[in-house]
Amino acid sequence: MARSLTLAVCQTGPVQRAASRAETVGRLVHLLEQAAAAGADLAVFPELALTTFFPRWMLDDDEIEAFYETSCPGPETQPLYDAARRLSVGFALGYAERVVENGRVRRFNTMDLIGRDGALVGRYRKMHVPGQETPEPGTTVHLERRYFEPGNLGFPVFRFGDVRVGLALCNDRRWPETYRMLCLGGAEVALIGYNTPMLLDEAPALAHLRMFHNHLPMQAGAYQNTLWVAAAAKAGIEDGQALIGGSCIIAPTGEIAAQALSIGDEVVVYRADLDLIAACRRVNFDFARYRRPAEYRLIAERAGPPED
Ligand code: CDT
Helix, strand or coil, rough: CCCCCEEEEEEECCCCCCCCHHHHHHHHHHHHHHHHHHHCEEECCCCCCCCCCCCCCCCCCHHHHHHCCEEEEEEEEHHHHHHHHCCCCEEEEEEEEEEECCEEEEEEEEEEEECCCCCCEEEECCCCCCCCCCCCCCCCCHHHHHHHCCCCCCCCCCCCCCCCEEEHHHHHHCCCCHHHHHHHHCCCEEEEEEEEEEECCCCCHHHHHHHEEEEHHHHHHHHCCEEEEEEEEEEEEEEEEEEEEEECCECCCCEEEEEECCCCCCCEEEECCHHHHHHHHHHCCCCHCHHHHHHHHHHCCCCCCCEE
């Protein structure tokens, strides 16, 4: 029997610092309702979907707490989980996670996968945390490394019904290892959330390639790993900074099947044919037959090329 999963990318426009959680969660509920009305089974929201992209600022310790969730769902986010159950649509939500582990406060850039019943299916913590700990002259101020530890949960693959789903966050989408780990873990679908600044102070000459460099690695990742990719941006002018849109759903052929056109709140829905994965594997990617893992040792041993 043919297998499919109807995916929804719930792009959001900016979430300004002045916005209340209730207001933002209300927007997300509205997007989930649109996704459900279009027949979606599973929706993806952006990275840090509940707040402004606060790593663009140096903040005092007492200012940062407001951006983190200490439990998800919490009182302010519960309506989104209630909506999932009411609509019978799952979702993936990116947010800033603050957790106390062994008496130590830890902060992660996190995405949760939520089932159609509104309950947690699984959690992913962003692996590739870009930027700096303090502003560095000549670079876009991007202080994720100040506010988040690198993820410590690996690249898990979860069951959403009978479909295997993996998660990734923003900068993760630029690294081929992300998709390969998800593929080798059995994922058929990768859900990605992102916040990507339009301008690039470290290399202004490359700024016009921001959208190309958004889609290129996701299309390559989908194709080379025979995955469906659904990626949701937080887009538009957020607290004075321009973030790119370009949210999309990509087939295992590497083709963009559907794409957002705006830089505001927008839902894009596409029925993903999961049998296309097997077809793509037949054409080129019979992994078990052709891959040479023993010859790829350097990938696990070295972070980068030798420096001589
Ligand atoms: N959120 C995130 O990971 N953004 C990065 C921008 C880094 S610019 C210093 C990205 O890869 O899109």
